[in-house]
Amino acid sequence: MAKLNLNREPMPRQDPKLRGKNFNEVALGYSTQQAEAEASRCIQCPKRNCVEGCPVDVDIPDFIKAIRDGDMPEAVRILKGKNSLPGICGRVCPQEIQCESTCSLAKREAPIAIGRLERYVADWERANKKSLNSPIAKPTPTGKRVAVVGSGPASLTAAADLVKLGHSVTLFEALHTAGGVLMYGIPEFRLPKEIVQAEVDFVTSLGVELKLDSVVGKLVTIDELLNNGYGAVFLGTGAGLPMFMDIPGENLNGIYSANEFLTRVNLMKAYRFPEYDTPVKVGKKVAVIGGGNVAMDSARCALRLGAEEVYIVYRRSEAEMPARREEVENAMEEGIQFKLLTNPKQFLGDEQNWVVGMECYQTELGKPDASGRRRPVVKEGSEFVIDVDVVIVALGTTPNPLIASTTQGLETTRRGTVVADEATGKTVKDKVWAGGDIVTGAATVISAMGAGKRAAADIDKYLRG
Amino acid sequence: MYEILLKQDLVPNIHLFKVGVPDVAKKAQAGQFVVIRIDEKGERIPLTIADWDREEGSITIVFMEVGTTTHRLALLKAGDFITDFIGPLGLPTHIDKFGTVVCVAGGFAVATIMPIARAMREKGNKVISIMGARNKALIFWEDELRSVSDQLIVTTDDGSYARKGLVTEPLKELLEGSDTIDRVIAIGPSIMMKFCAKTTLPFGVKTIVSLNPIMVDGTGMCGCCRVSVGGETKFACVDGADFDGHQVDWDLLFARQRIYLDEEKCSFEKWQSQFGGSS
Numbered sequence A: 001m002a003k004l005n006l007n008r009e010p011m012p013r014q015d016p017k018l019r020g021k022n023f024n025e026v027a028l029g030y031s032t033q034q035a036e037a038e039a040s041r042c043i044q045c046p047k048r049n050c051v052e053g054c055p056v057d058v059d060i061p062d063f064i065k066a067i068r069d070g071d072m073p074e075a076v077r078i079l080k081g082k083n084s085l086p087g088i089c090g091r092v093c094p095q096e097i098q099c100e101s102t103c104s105l106a107k108r109e110a111p112i113a114i115g116r117l118e119r120y121v122a123d124w125e126r127a128n129k130k131s132l133n134s135p136i137a138k139p140t141p142t143g144k145r146v147a148v149v150g151s152g153p154a155s156l157t158a159a160a161d162l163v164k165l166g167h168s169v170t171l172f173e174a175l176h177t178a179g180g181v182l183m184y185g186i187p188e189f190r191l192p193k194e195i196v197q198a199e200v201d202f203v204t205s206l207g208v209e210l211k212l213d214s215v216v217g218k219l220v221t222i223d224e225l226l227n228n229g230y231g232a233v234f235l236g237t238g239a240g241l242p243m244f245m246d247i248p249g250e251n252l253n254g255i256y257s258a259n260e261f262l263t264r265v266n267l268m269k270a271y272r273f274p275e276y277d278t279p280v281k282v283g284k285k286v287a288v289i290g291g292g293n294v295a296m297d298s299a300r301c302a303l304r305l306g307a308e309e310v311y312i313v314y315r316r317s318e319a320e321m322p323a324r325r326e327e328v329e330n331a332m333e334e335g336i337q338f339k340l341l342t343n344p345k346q347f348l349g350d351e352q353n354w355v356v357g358m359e360c361y362q363t364e365l366g367k368p369d370a371s372g373r374r375r376p377v378v379k380e381g382s383e384f385v386i387d388v389d390v391v392i393v394a395l396g397t398t399p400n401p402l403i404a405s406t407t408q409g410l411e412t413t414r415r416g417t418v419v420a421d422e423a424t425g426k427t428v429k430d431k432v433w434a435g436g437d438i439v440t441g442a443a444t445v446i447s448a449m450g451a452g453k454r455a456a457a458d459i460d461k462y463l464r465g
Numbered sequence B: 001m002y003e004i005l006l007k008q009d010l011v012p013n014i015h016l017f018k019v020g021v022p023d024v025a026k027k028a029q030a031g032q033f034v035v036i037r038i039d040e041k042g043e044r045i046p047l048t049i050a051d052w053d054r055e056e057g058s059i060t061i062v063f064m065e066v067g068t069t070t071h072r073l074a075l076l077k078a079g080d081f082i083t084d085f086i087g088p089l090g091l092p093t094h095i096d097k098f099g100t101v102v103c104v105a106g107g108f109a110v111a112t113i114m115p116i117a118r119a120m121r122e123k124g125n126k127v128i129s130i131m132g133a134r135n136k137a138l139i140f141w142e143d144e145l146r147s148v149s150d151q152l153i154v155t156t157d158d159g160s161y162a163r164k165g166l167v168t169e170p171l172k173e174l175l176e177g178s179d180t181i182d183r184v185i186a187i188g189p190s191i192m193m194k195f196c197a198k199t200t201l202p203f204g205v206k207t208i209v210s211l212n213p214i215m216v217d218g219t220g221m222c223g224c225c226r227v228s229v230g231g232e233t234k235f236a237c238v239d240g241a242d243f244d245g246h247q248v249d250w251d252l253l254f255a256r257q258r259i260y261l262d263e264e265k266c267s268f269e270k271w272q273s274q275f276g277g278s279s
């Protein structure tokens, strides 16, 4: 074997002191030189281990080789052949448990920075769009219509694939902006909205009709869509219902669900209040409950909005945190304080009904539970109070029951997710497919895209019947 | 973009818009609401559906100027556009043949109670309506509400028109009177709804109120609109906005409505200084 280069090219990032005060992107992206250097570390393994780790089978060694050879149009072509949203995946995929975890160099703790390279290719394409001639040939229209509900990554992927196959596609989105969690949840400093918008624009440029402000289940039901000329429906409405803890004081002023806090900040741009008219309470001492990406994003938003102290309150230890490693590190670097093995018992309020404190238990880890993570056990008598003036509850989300409750014959689980075949996305209801968080519960962007892709293929097969 | 087809100034600070939204008009039912956003930088605010015309494809909303968004809205004219208009949201009011139904409306809610009174009447109920306003200048749609009611009682706080006093007074008299009252629907300022519910409680008459907590999406996604009803947390935008007034935790509602007082003031002052003041 040729001599291995185990020096991963670091990602240039905004200085932690500065970035804690602005919403600009934290990771700045590779320069051409850095990208080529990192690409050159790839040993082009004949057994393509990295590809196995990618849920959508990106031809990783091939696009990396194109970068190394300086053939960027070729890199774009290869990457986009499998992944229509590389600018997003390169930024938010949990690569450390996907493609980079299976890279042959992972054993030597220096996997190729596949995500960063992917981002580099996508950013190059955005900057050089005009110089590329559009490779998409107009498909022959099939005359079939498909309704795609929601406009998150699952739906965007399904819609793009279906329209490319010649079907006529309408996207129905409840909010006033398309993009799903990518728009309302993940903050600007991690995923610039301009990039998401460019992807949405790309999908509409293919001929997909986008209907915003359209709450399916209220404005129109799935059954009505099927009775009104749509030959198939894809449900990609995500898991948008916030969970609360159901403990005393949870409705005090100053206690937000992460969904509300992030929606105000990202979708409604409360970080630019009063220029944008939607307010958000920032607080001086902010506690964020949870240990996932949503919790990290909420905490880092609160910090950027001017909170003096921001705590992550998590009932397990750092090792069990479901958030991406990189984002936990970014959060720590920015000064977010971690209160681990801590679980809230109740919230304390003042006479004006504002939250002033959070009483917590200390916990210790017991035996692993169903999720395989060690179960936190409350230590009796360990109660203590944290002073807070804003609390953000980031304990996860489940699918909104709106669709299931207004659609005849959909099967749902106890957790509210819609039952669908894993390989095809087909639900038990005739002509209805589903994919993404609505099926899996809160998961990842790339798994939602994969589900959208598989469903599109099956819908196409069905429509051509 | 949704076009304002018609504007009427009902009283100096309460206005009516008819907006072209064919799909929403097709589905609208009494008691539902819409969420609107004037433009890119605007806030999303909920407004009750006051009427609809399925053929024309229009929805009527009636709103009172209270803060930045509603003041800005009041400046729009027929032919102007509203960027976002989302609905119909919330559960429709439960309409059934109850017997005698009393509909109580305070302030701008005269408009929002109209479709409910009408639907109750069409179901065969005897409808007695009570409408209250602060003073004579704020009275509107008296004839309209009378036309869908078997009986109409009007009150003004200051006695400048019709009966002097609050809506709870005639409500109490009706409950004490010889007619059995089978149901009360009270819509208006939260404090008025609270006192209507308090008035009916000793008589054991089911009282439906339409709660108006602060909302963002209006689809059950944020939890901003949480209210406590019968000791349980509910999201008003999807579980309501109608609830049993006897079960509502009113103090919680009042407190949560005040969360952004400082920011609302800041926003309004900024708007006034930029655009030369309120109307």
Ligand SMILES: Cc1cc2nc3c(=O)[nH]c(=O)nc-3n(C[C@H](O)[C@H](O)[C@H](O)COP(=O)(O)OP(=O)(O)OC[C@H]3O[C@@H](n4cnc5c(N)ncnc54)[C@H](O)[C@@H]3O)c2cc1C
Pocket: A092, A093, A094, A149, A150, A151, A152, A153, A154, A155, A172, A173, A174, A175, A178, A179, A180, A181, A182, A185, A186, A187, A214, A215, A216, A217, A236, A237, A238, A239, A240, A262, A293, A294, A297, A324, A400, A402, A403, A435, A436, A437, A438, A442, A443, A444, A445, A446, A448
């Ligand atoms: C704050 C946050 C951070 C995250 N960070 C990461 C990360 O770093 N990496 C990662 O891989 N994943 C991350 N995730 C998870 C990831 O974003 C989701 O798994 C993914 O977006 C799911 O895609 P989806 O298409 O299934 O649904 P969503 O993205 O949830 O989109 C669903 C869309 O459907 C719309 N909708 C809902 N109901 C209706 C209806 N009735 N009618 C019409 N439209 C409707 C919604 O408004 C929404 O736009 C994060 C999630 C959050 C909330």
Ligand SMILES: Cc1cc2nc3c(=O)[nH]c(=O)nc-3n(C[C@H](O)[C@H](O)[C@H](O)COP(=O)(O)OP(=O)(O)OC[C@H]3O[C@@H](n4cnc5c(N)ncnc54)[C@H](O)[C@@H]3O)c2cc1C
Pocket: B033, B043, B044, B045, B046, B047, B048, B049, B062, B063, B064, B065, B066, B067, B068, B069, B070, B071, B108, B112, B211, B212, B213, B214, B215, B216, B241, B257, B258, B260, B261, B264, B265, B268
């Ligand atoms: C289901 C529902 C139906 C409603 N129907 C009507 C109606 O038909 N006509 C009408 O005039 N008003 C109605 N309202 C109230 C209306 O939404 C508020 O008056 C409006 O949002 C005020 O916005 P603003 O910017 O003008 O004032 P602001 O200065 O921002 O706020 C003034 C007060 O209005 C309330 N408010 C502020 N923002 C919101 C928000 N996003 N959602 C709800 N309340 C808010 C707060 O209590 C606040 O203190 C309804 C509210 C709800 C929840």
Ligand code: SF4
Pocket: A053, A054, A055, A056, A057, A058, A060, A083, A089, A090, A093, A095, A098, A099, A100, A114, A115, A118, A446
């Ligand atoms: S899509 Fe995600 S998992 Fe696949 S190669 Fe790209 S970054 Fe890795």
Ligand code: SF4
Pocket: A041, A042, A043, A044, A045, A048, A049, A050, A051, A060, A061, A102, A103, A104, A105, A112, A114
């Ligand atoms: S496994 Fe790693 S080193 Fe091998 S081809 Fe894939 S990215 Fe390159």
Ligand code: FES
Pocket: B214, B215, B216, B217, B218, B219, B220, B221, B222, B223, B224, B225, B226, B235, B236, B237, B238
């Ligand atoms: S307004 Fe967001 S859940 Fe009701």
